Amino acid sequence: MPHHVKSKALSHLRICDFTGQLAGAGATKFMAAFGAEVIRIEDPSNQGRWDILRGMPPYVDERRGNELGGPFNNHNVGKLGITLNIKTEKGRELFERLVAISDCVTENFSSGVMRSWGYDYDVLKEIREDIIYVSNCGFGHSGPYEKFKTWGPIVQATSGLTMSSAIPDQPPAGWGYSYMDHTGAYFMAMAIMLAIHHRNRTGEGQYVDVAATEAALTLNGPVLLDYTVNGRPLRRDGFPDANHSLSPAMAPHNIYAAKPIPGSFDEAWIAIACRNDEDWHAMRDVLVADGCDWAANDDYGQLSGRMGAQDELDKRIGEWCMRRDPFQSAELLREAGVPANAVQTPEQRIDQDVNSAEARLWPTIRQAEMGRVRVDGIPAHFTKTDWSMTRGAATLGEDNDYVYGELLGLSQDEIAGLYEEGVL
Amino acid sequence: MATSSNPLAMMALDDLRVLEIGDERGAWCGKLMADMGADVIKIEPPEGDPSRQYEPFVDDQPHHERSLFFWYYNTSKRSVVMDFNDRSNADAFLKLAGSADIIFDTNTYDPVGRLGVDYHQIMSDNPGLIWCTITNFGFGSVRDDEPHTDLTLAANGGFAWMNGYDDHSLPPVRGGGQQAYHTGSNYAFMSILTALLHRDATGVGQHINVNINASVNVTTEAGSYSWLVSHSTVQRQTGRHAGVAPSMPSQIKCADGRYVNTGIPPRRPAEFGLCYQWLEDEGLLDQLPEAALLLVGAELESFSLADVFRGDNDELLAIFGAGREAFDLLASKLTAYEFFTKAQNFGFQVGVIHSPEEALEDPHFADRGMQVTVEHPELSREVIYPGAPYQLTKGSWGITRRPPLLGEHTDEVLSDLG
Numbered sequence: 001m002p003h004h005v006k007s008k009a010l011s012h013l014r015i016c017d018f019t020g021q022l023a024g025a026g027a028t029k030f031m032a033a034f035g036a037e038v039i040r041i042e043d044p045s046n047q048g049r050w051d052i053l054r055g056m057p058p059y060v061d062e063r064r065g066n067e068l069g070g071p072f073n074n075h076n077v078g079k080l081g082i083t084l085n086i087k088t089e090k091g092r093e094l095f096e097r098l099v100a101i102s103d104c105v106t107e108n109f110s111s112g113v114m115r116s117w118g119y120d121y122d123v124l125k126e127i128r129e130d131i132i133y134v135s136n137c138g139f140g141h142s143g144p145y146e147k148f149k150t151w152g153p154i155v156q157a158t159s160g161l162t163m164s165s166a167i168p169d170q171p172p173a174g175w176g177y178s179y180m181d182h183t184g185a186y187f188m189a190m191a192i193m194l195a196i197h198h199r200n201r202t203g204e205g206q207y208v209d210v211a212a213t214e215a216a217l218t219l220n221g222p223v224l225l226d227y228t229v230n231g232r233p234l235r236r237d238g239f240p241d242a243n244h245s246l247s248p249a250m251a252p253h254n255i256y257a258a259k260p261i262p263g264s265f266d267e268a269w270i271a272i273a274c275r276n277d278e279d280w281h282a283m284r285d286v287l288v289a290d291g292c293d294w295a296a297n298d299d300y301g302q303l304s305g306r307m308g309a310q311d312e313l314d315k316r317i318g319e320w321c322m323r324r325d326p327f328q329s330a331e332l333l334r335e336a337g338v339p340a341n342a343v344q345t346p347e348q349r350i351d352q353d354v355n356s357a358e359a360r361l362w363p364t365i366r367q368a369e370m371g372r373v374r375v376d377g378i379p380a381h382f383t384k385t386d387w388s389m390t391r392g393a394a395t396l397g398e399d400n401d402y403v404y405g406e407l408l409g410l411s412q413d414e415i416a417g418l419y420e421e422g423v424l
Numbered sequence: 425m426a427t428s429s430n431p432l433a434m435m436a437l438d439d440l441r442v443l444e445i446g447d448e449r450g451a452w453c454g455k456l457m458a459d460m461g462a463d464v465i466k467i468e469p470p471e472g473d474p475s476r477q478y479e480p481f482v483d484d485q486p487h488h489e490r491s492l493f494f495w496y497y498n499t500s501k502r503s504v505v506m507d508f509n510d511r512s513n514a515d516a517f518l519k520l521a522g523s524a525d526i527i528f529d530t531n532t533y534d535p536v537g538r539l540g541v542d543y544h545q546i547m548s549d550n551p552g553l554i555w556c557t558i559t560n561f562g563f564g565s566v567r568d569d570e571p572h573t574d575l576t577l578a579a580n581g582g583f584a585w586m587n588g589y590d591d592h593s594l595p596p597v598r599g600g601g602q603q604a605y606h607t608g609s610n611y612a613f614m615s616i617l618t619a620l621l622h623r624d625a626t627g628v629g630q631h632i633n634v635n636i637n638a639s640v641n642v643t644t645e646a647g648s649y650s651w652l653v654s655h656s657t658v659q660r661q662t663g664r665h666a667g668v669a670p671s672m673p674s675q676i677k678c679a680d681g682r683y684v685n686t687g688i689p690p691r692r693p694a695e696f697g698l699c700y701q702w703l704e705d706e707g708l709l710d711q712l713p714e715a716a717l718l719l720v721g722a723e724l725e726s727f728s729l730a731d732v733f734r735g736d737n738d739e740l741l742a743i744f745g746a747g748r749e750a751f752d753l754l755a756s757k758l759t760a761y762e763f764f765t766k767a768q769n770f771g772f773q774v775g776v777i778h779s780p781e782e783a784l785e786d787p788h789f790a791d792r793g794m795q796v797t798v799e800h801p802e803l804s805r806e807v808i809y810p811g812a813p814y815q816l817t818k819g820s821w822g823i824t825r826r827p828p829l830l831g832e833h834t835d836e837v838l839s840d841l842g
Contacts, residue, residue, distance in 0.1 A: 009622040022645065034618050058646075058654035058668075070653035071646070140815070145788040148768040152645075153664065153674070153775065157685040158764075160780030162663065164600030165587055171675060172683060172777055173597040176586035176658070176666035177645035186610040191814040193617035194460060198436040198819040200624040206818040213783075215813040217794055220601045220780040221496035226480040227781040228808040229492055235779040242600040245575065247493050248478035253575060255584060255595040265657075269596055271579035279571075334570050341576040343584045343596050346651035346658070349641055353580070355561045359638040362652060374652040379608075379638030380615045381562075384630040385622050 009385035011035035013196065016095075016102035017079065019188075020051030022178060023152070023212055024108025024136050025075040026185025027192060032078035033378050033387035039098065039403055040076065040394065044083040044424060048396050060370050066396065067369040073393040074375045077365055081394025082403045083424045086117055090423045097408050099127045103199075104192055108136040111146050121207035130205040132195045136188045140211030150212065152178020159216030164223065166240045173242075183219070184212030222247050244310060250275055251306035252283075255343060256318045258326035269343035270326035272317065272333060277302055282336040292320055367392025400424055435461025436819035440620075441523055443467060444501065446530030448475045448602075449636065450558045451497035452609035453528060457616070458500035459812075459821050465520070465837055466501045469508070469533065472830045473498075482803065488830060489802070495827045499798065499809065503828035504837050508538040519841040521546045521553070526616055528556040531563060553629040554619045558612045562635035577604040581640025586647050588660035590673075596660060607643050608636030675777070676752060682760035687773040690747035691729065696721030698770045699750050712753050714746035721746070784810060800826050 014037045019025045032038040042048030049055070053072040055065060085091040099105060105124055107114060114120060114135065121133045135141060138150025139158075153174070156162045162174035191208045199205055217224075226232045226247075234240055245253040250273055258268045274280040280300065287295035294316055299305040306313060321329055326342035333340035342348065350356055360381075362374045370392060378387045404410045404424070418424045438461030444454040445467050458464035466473070477486070478493035488494075504520075506513050517539055521527060529535070536543045547553055560577060561567040575598055578584050583604060584596040612634045623629055641648065650656045650668055658666035663675030663685065674686050690699045700709075700718040709715050721743035732740050755763050764776035783789060796811040812821035 009618050012625050013621070030614060031618075058650050058656060060653055070649050074649045074652075139788060140792055143788045143791040145768070149771070149773045150775070151687065151773060153685050154687055154773055155775075157775030157777045158783060158786070160778050160783040161600070162685065162775075162777050163683075163779045165597050166600075167594065167597060170589065170594065171677070172663055173588050173660075174663040174675070174685070174777075175599055176588065176660045176664070177647060178665075179599070179603070179643065179645075182643045182645065183607070183610065186614060187813050189614050190456070190610075190617060191816065193614070193621055194436045194814075194819070195816060196621055197617070197624065198816070200621070201439060202434075202818075204818055206816060208817065209815040211792070211815070214789065214792065214794055214811070214815075217780070217783055217789060218810050218813045219603065219606055221810060222478075222480065222493040223601065223780050224784055224810050225492035225496050225807070227784070229482055229805075230480060230484065232480070233779060233781045235782070240600055242598050243575070243595060245573075246479055248475070250573070253573075255575075255579065255598065257595065267592055269579075269584070271576045271584060271598075273573040273575045275571075275573060337571055339571040339573045339576045341572065341579045343579045344582060345585055346582065346644075346647050347655075349580065349582050350648065350651055353637075355565060355567055355635070355637055356641070358565050358567075359562055359635050361638050361641060376642040376648055376652075377638075379562075379611050379636075379642055380632055380634040382615070382619065382630055382632050384628065385619070 007033065007035040007385045007387050009034040009382065011037070013037065013104070014102045015039065015104045015106055016098050017041065018105070018107035018109065019136070020108065021053055022071070022075050022181035023184040024106065024188065025051070026182055027136070027188035028079060028106060029075055029077055030185075030189045030378065031192065033389055034385065038079040039102070039399070040079045040081050041084050041095070042081060042396060043085060044397070044422065045085050048083070060373055070373070073367050073370060073373065076393035077375050077389045078391055079394060080399035080403060081397065082400050083397040085423050088421070088423050090418065090421065094404070094408065094423070096127050098403075099124055099131060101407065102128070102131070103196065104132040104134060106134050106188070106192065108188070110149055111137050111139070111141055125205065128205070130199055130203060132192065132199060132205045132208070134188060134192050134195065134208040134210060136184060136210040136212065138212050140214065141209045152181040155180040155184065155212045155216055159213045160220050160234075161216050164220055164234060164240045165242050167243055168238050168241050180212050180216050184210070184215055187212070187215040245273070249303060249307055251303065251310050252313045252317055254314050254317070256314070256321040258321045258329060258342070259324055261325045265345065268326050270321050270329055271341050271343060273339040274306075275339065279338050280306060283333060283338045286332055286336050286338070287320060290320065290323075292316070363389045365389050365392045368395045368398065397424060430822070433822070434819050435822065436816060437462035440525040441465065442526040442528070443520060443524045444528060445533055445535055446528070446558070447473065447532045448497065449605050450528055450530045450609060450612065451475065452606050453558065453612040453616070454501060455497050455499055456609070456613045457526075459823055461819070461824065462526075464501040465833070466498060466503050466828065467506050468503055468830060470505055476830065496809070498827035500824040501828055502833035502837060503831055504834045505831035508533050508535045511539055514539040514541050516838055516841065517541060518546065520837070522550050523841060524550070524553060526554045526556065526620070528558060528612060528616065531557055531559045531568075547629070547631070551629060552623050552627055554616060554623065554632065555629070556612055556616050556632040556634060558608055558634045558636065561637050563633045565635070574602045574604045577636055577640060581637045582644040582647050583640055586644055586658065586660060586666045589662045592660070604636060604640050607639040608634060611639045672748070676755040678755045678760040678763050679757055680759040683777040684755060684760045684763050685775045685777060686751050687775065689744070689751055690721070690772070691732075691744065693722050693724045693726065695772070696743060696747060699747055702754065702766065702770055703750055706754060706757060708753055708757065712746075712750055714742070714749055717743050717746040718750065796823060798823050798826050802829070
């Protein structure tokens with residue numbers, strides 16, 4: 001069985017896992033990093049391609065194939081991988097034996113898929129009384145849109161997150177990736193662990209319905225209360241205005257074009273936020289020392305004056321920002337106590353920011369076919385049971401011998417027979 | 425409409441006492457615990473948590489009990505005022521820490537340093553204690569003394585690079601709603617739960633060091649793994665995934681001026697057929713000369729998307745183009761909501777781009793209980809809050825009390841400690 005020293009935080013837990021892509025796979029990836037034994041089940045009849053990320057780019061080299069997808073590897077680090085055709089009778093029997101020795105069953109299929117195989121919470125509970133069954137799907141398992149399909153951008157659109165990411169007089173910019181696949185996975189991990197704690201206290205298992213759209217809806221709270229209490233919708237003239245800040249009120253507060261860095265991209269940007277008058281006074285001093293006499297204008301001395309003059313301030317600060325590259329300006333401002341930072345490119349934040357190394361954020365793992373490759377780590381460290389990541393995503397059926405042999409006690413001959421019958 | 429929690433029902437975390445010491449960066453983590461039943465005691469300085477001064481206010485009247493920002497992030501918590509600059513509070517703080525299962529702090533008020541108490545003593549006197557620190561760059565980082573906000577952390581950690589418009593003269597966009605802080609808090613709560621399950625099994629607590637910048641960094645999907653795996657860099661695009669190479673637009677303006685995200689347009693034979701049927705249902709066939717191509721597409725043997733992306737099969741390209749034209753035409757005739765529901769009923773993964781309040785009032789979310797009523801007796805109001813982020817069927821989510829008044833529970837909490 002699996003190699004290497006693992007965290008003991010969750011090593012007493014076993015998860016029978018159908019999750020895939022990111023919205024589900026991210027949840028069990030987190031738990032696997034803390035030692036949970038996550039047994040990821042893939043369908044041999046389609047080579048595990050229910051998970052569309054299997055085999056998808058980026059790739060480490062010129063090779064292409066089902067075991068070489070960068071995102072699939074990233075999201076499935078540390079999990080065991082088995083094949084199982086649940087549409088066969090023997091497959092169902094093996095699945096039920098796995099459920100019997102697992103704490104949780106997890107999946108993020110479209111609504112109704114598990115039921116179409118004959119499994120829902122009541123059936124799983126008959127197999128194991130205290131089983132925890134967590135299902136994560138875009139719109140959840142009830143309501144008018146139960147049958148509607150989603151992926152990250154659709155979750156973000158329907159929940160308000162796409163619309164609230166925009167600047168005035170422009171269409172929604174939205175999120176340039178599936179923020180809610182990551183974050184839906186975070187809420188799924190929370191839900192799994194909440195249900196386990198409940199079981200630890202009471203002995204009861206349960207069914208949990210996670211709808212990524214609802215998790216997303218909770219991420220715009222103050223805007224929603226402004227509507228339910230004050231009747232002020234976010235859909236109004238001049239809004240959304242995501243680079244400014246009304247809640248709390250701050251000015252200046254924006255992302256400004258900066259002088260590009262030679263040899264890098266032909267654009268560069270800096271984010272600046274004055275939290276209060278003290279920050280502005282410090283920024284004013286930096287600007288005045290740099291020959292920007294306009295900054296000394298008393299009208300800007302107090303927040304109300306700056307809030308009312310944001311366009312003018314943004315224009316002038318924008319001119320100042322073009323004098324230097326964003327790292328130079330940000331350092332000048334931060335030394336004066338003003339929050340400021342370059343809009344970092346992936347290379348800058350991953351390979352040049354000192355915090356990456358401090359946080360040991362990008363562990364190098366080994367995947368059987370890809371070889372050594374870096375992946376997203378966990379942005380937290382524990383004093384006693386810290387996470388580890390050493391092994392990449394399992395290749396198709398990589399752990400069949402361990403799971404069917406050691407865990408379920410099947411002989412090598414029996415396992416060989418199951419392959420022949422198309423069960424594994 | 426759902427109401428806040430049933431006072432008799434067990435909640436998953438109602439066996440836990442939590443001390444929340446810190447600012448808005450951790451308040452979301454505290455809310456997630458409190459709404460699952462934990463007794464979250466928010467320790468505030470005498471002047472109150474800074475976010476009590478944040479807009480928006482009830483009826484736009486500034487007051488430390490009327491901040492809707494503070495309200496949202498502090499439901500179900502109790503408030504205790506304690507001045508860490510007054511060392512005579514050290515004893516009360518130690519007793520409180522001794523009664524806690526979890527402490528989480530944002531390293532803002534430094535109770536240990538200011539009160540002159542011994543962190544190691546607290547941990548050894550209470551061996552099951554889980555102490556989680558949430559800071560911008562991780563406790564002890566060389567960068568942790570730098571000034572930052574949600575905006576600058578979103579810039580540092582990679583959110584901002586990903587979001588924006590095809591027109592790169594427009595700036596990158598942060599994304600609304602303080603998502604950098606949320607992401608740090610999400611990781612803090614996941615970490616605390618992990619340590620809690622370990623404690624359930626062993627009785628042993630520990631310290632957790634959560635890093636907001638790192639949390640943002642690992643919440644950027646292809647932004648990170650494109651660089652990690654192939655040293656390629658994604659570029660922002662309007663309303664869709666940032667890409668290493670440009671992709672087709674996926675955001676369409678509908679007849680009512682609102683937008684939909686068209687997700688993945690028709691690309692399978694059956695989908696071309698459904699698209700044709702939809703045009704027919706709407707009486708629009710005669711307005712799309714290319715519609716006949718959809719029927720050709722519907723009769724195709726299965727093909728690989730690689731055949732399309734290669735760009736040398738003119739018939740396939742024309743069929744895919746007809747699918748996009750059909751969506752554009754339908755959108756020009758339908759409202760965004762009609763386009764969304766009709767498309768989904770045909771099986772297309774399409775999303776209406778709701779504003780947050782439209783989402784809250786959408787019949788689906790209303791049906792599922794996303795509008796939760798909380799009594800605010802001081803203002804003689806019932807206030808609708810967004811509901812549960814996950815639906816546990818046992819020990820489930822609920823708002824157990826309205827956000828606390830400043831120091832509302834100081835006396836009851838401190839007198840209970842004896």
